[in-house]
Amino acid sequence: MSTPLTDVPEGLAEVDEREGSASVSLDATLYPLPAVYAASYVLIDRAYVLLDRPSDDRIRITVMPKQLPVSPQDLRSLVGELANELLACAFRHQLTQDNRVVVETVTMQAMAGAMGAPSLADLADFDFTDEALDDPLGIAQSWEERHGKTALESKGQAEPPPDAEDPA
Amino acid sequence: MAQLRPRAGTQALFRFRPVRDKVLVTNLEGRWLLLSQEDFQAYARGEVAPGSELHRRLDEANFMRDGYRVPEAADRIRARKSFVHAGPNLHMFVVTLRCNETCVYCHASRANLDAVHTDMGKETAERAVDLVLQSTSPFVTIEFQGGEPLVNYEVVQHVVETATAKNREVGKQLEFTMVSNFALLDEERLDWLIAHRVQLCTSVDGPEALHNAQRKLPTGDAHQRTVHWVRRINERYRELGLDPTLYHVEALLTTTRATLPMWKEVVDTYVGLGCRSLFLRPLDPFGFAERTRRRLEYPRGEYLEFYRNAVDYMLELNARGVEILERYAAIFLTKILGGSDPNFLDLRSPAGAGIGALAYDYDGRIYTCDEGRMLAAMGDRSFEIGHVERSRYREITGHPTVRALAIATNLDAQPDCIHCSYQPYCGTNAAFNYKTQGSIFGRMRDNAVCAVHKGIQDYLFEKLDEGDPQVMQTFERWTTIRPREHFIQPADPAGAPP
Structure with a gap:
């Protein structure tokens, strides 16, 4: 049977001592989903973690410590750890969005600085059929390829006939 | 407020x-x-x-x-941020896990002396040297670690000779350092190491009784042997005409609970050995230290009290003309007062894992950092990024784990750090965060390394506020970096030892 966790506002966290599990109910508008995933993932070496959505505006995280037996104190610690990690992840999610340009720029420079230019051996192994080089919008195609015209037809259209008047 | x-x-x-x-x-x-x-x-x-x-x-x-x-x-x-473009300059070679000493906190998960399968082979070492010399950094240091590197001395020699010879075509500024307990050193080996300009470093845990209780040799004389060789090496440097204020054995301290009340004795031991610097490193949670933590660990508040006592005493000694610096303080002060970065890999943003350093384990596996290989020895290979036999240099440094660590240790996206006044001078260690808090990002508010970094900088800014001219003069000296050019391998083969 689940009992509410003391010191936590009612309905937000409860523990089931018999089953050795605890669950936390979150306001879905307060925590971005990536933060919920990230915070839950941090616990998976210590606990089995289940996410579900009991209603549109709530996310529920249920944690079951792997190591048995489980004491009420263990469950309380796990809930506390999860709550702190949730806040850290939600805040980091926001910071990452705010400072994305700085972080990406520094990371790119650091990676480029460490990797250097590719060697001939690196280039020899490069997969030029990589999806990134596909051209679904036909940007790399010539005008003729794209519109099914021959080079001669195109040339004829592009250049004025020799007897045309000079507009100047 | x-x-x-x-x-x-x-x-x-x-x-x-x-x-x-x-x-x-x-x-x-x-x-x-x-x-x-x-x-x-x-x-x-x-x-x-x-x-x-x-x-x-x-x-x-x-x-x-x-x-x-x-x-x-x-x-x-x-x-x-000049280090950002620099590439890996520190290359740690774990030439063996075998060790003659048993340390109560061994972070490296040492192996017994009969565990010869934990020795790095010559071919593995050669492949690792090839990768080192492909580094984008024009300055590279190969650091021999263990276990005890002198147990696999033949491979140490082989690496020095191979790297020096190969580097003649590559032309990097190449240096070697070896972290050893010195117990297996003899005059012949010392001659060779000094002739080949290998910088020698050791571990000293403080006075004899404390050192011998924490670092155990079967003969019970670990401290005596280390001290003997520290003095002997310093003597040899003097005989070569090298400035003893610059050329001397550097030693590292690992602070355990037993160290905390002995701050004065620790400083005195280092000064007595002729050391000019002391790195007051707290205990890490890797290797055997995880198992012995109940006996060895301490709240970080107690560590900071120890730190303050020790550095206050060091400042007092400096005022009396004894030159001894604390390494953490010197790193922070170089940034605070000098405006430059001494490129200490765990105190920069982003940290140096994979982009500033690489660790080559005895079996050829490559890790982003020393802690990464320590975690691997504990069964977690999350920080493994390649193998000397199979991986190209760009695959290693461009590994997704390296990228993830560069992002995770960038303080511009780290809660707490983003608002912390110490952000321009600080850094975080992803492997430590991962081990202690479950993610490479960590949570700085209850992170032990963050508490130490903040506590040390609080202390330094208090001193800067006091403005004691004697202390300011000492701080100025601590931030003056004097390169040890003797340890750079000569580019000209004529300068190489016979």
């Missing part, structure tokens, strides 16, 4: 932190001022009178929005 209602408008970006009765403010480029409470309130409220002395101070240090000097700030940030 809680009553304060800041008003945006006149200030450039700043972060603040109370330091005793003052308020420390730092800006984006790492310039700082210690303001009185009244001055800080005026600044935060946007009520600094133009033409006032406070306005002049703030403007001079680029704290005012009006007249903010962007090129000056950019130059300073560029100087602080």
Whole structure:
């Protein structure tokens, strides 16, 4: 049977001592989903973690410590750890969005600085059929390829006939 | 200060932190001022009178929005972040896990002397050297670690000879260092190591009784042997005509619970050995230290008290003419006072894992950092990024784990750090975060390394606020970097030893 966790506002966290599990109910508008995933993932070496959505505006995280037996104190610690990690992840999610340009720029420079230019051996192994080089919008195609015209037809259209008047 | 209602408008970006009765403010480029409470309130409220002395101070240090000097700030940030483009310069070779000593906190998960399967082979070492010399960094240091590297001395010699020979075509500024307990050193080996300019470092845990209790040799004389060789090596440097203030054995301390009340004895031991620096490193949670933590660990508040006592005493000694510096303080002060970065890999943003350093394990596996290989020895290979036999240099340094660590240790996206006045001078260790808090990002508010970094910088800014001329002079000396050029391998084969 689940009992509410003391010191936590009612309905937000409860523990089931018999089953050795605890669950936390979150306001879905307060925590971005990536933060919920990230915070839950941090616990998976210590606990089995289940996410579900009991209603549109709530996310529920249920944690079951792997190591048995489980004491009420263990469950309380796990809930506390999860709550702190949730806040850290939600805040980091926001910071990452705010400072994305700085972080990406520094990371790119650091990676480029460490990797250097590719060697001939690196280039020899490069997969030029990589999806990134596909051209679904036909940007790399010539005008003729794209519109099914021959080079001669195109040339004829592009250049004025020799007897045309000079507009100047 | 809680009553304060800041008003945006006149200030450039700043972060603040109370330091005793003052308020420390730092800006984006790492310039700082210690303001009185009244001055800080005026600044935060946007009520600094133009033409006032406070306005002049703030403007001079680029704290005012009006007249903010962007090129000056950019130059300073560029100087602080110069390491970003540099590439891996520190290459750690774990030539064996075998060790003749048993340390109660062994982070490296040492193996017994009969575990010859934990020795790095010559071919593995050669492949590792090839990768080192492909580094984009023009300066590379190969650091021999273990276990005890002297147990696999033949491979140490082979690496030195191979790397030196191959480097003649590559032309990097190449150095070697070896971290050893010296118990397996003899005169012949010392001759060779000195002739080949291998810089020698060791571990000293303080006075004899403490050292021998924590670092055990079957003969029970670990301290005596280390001390004997420290003195002998320093003597040899003097015989070569090298300046003893620059050329001497450097030693590392690992602080356990037993060390905390012995701050004076620890400092005295180092000074007595002729060491000029002491790195007051706290205990790490890797290797055997995880198992023995109940006996060895301590709250970080107690460590910081130990740190303050030890550094206060070191400053006192310096005032009396004894030159001894604390390494953490020197690293932070170089950034705070000098505006440059000494490139200590765990105290930079982003940290050096994979982009500033690589660790080559005895079996050829490559890790982003020393802690990464320590975690692997504990059964977790999360920080493995390649193998000397199979991986190309760019695959290793461009590994997704390296990228993830560069992002995770960037303090510009780290909660707490983003608002911390120490952000321009600080760094975080992803492997430590991962081990202690379950993610490479960590949570700084309850992170032990963060507590240590903040505590040390609090102490340093208190000293800067006091402004004792003697202490300022010592700090100035601690931030003066004198390169040890003797340890650079000569580019010309004529300069090489026979």
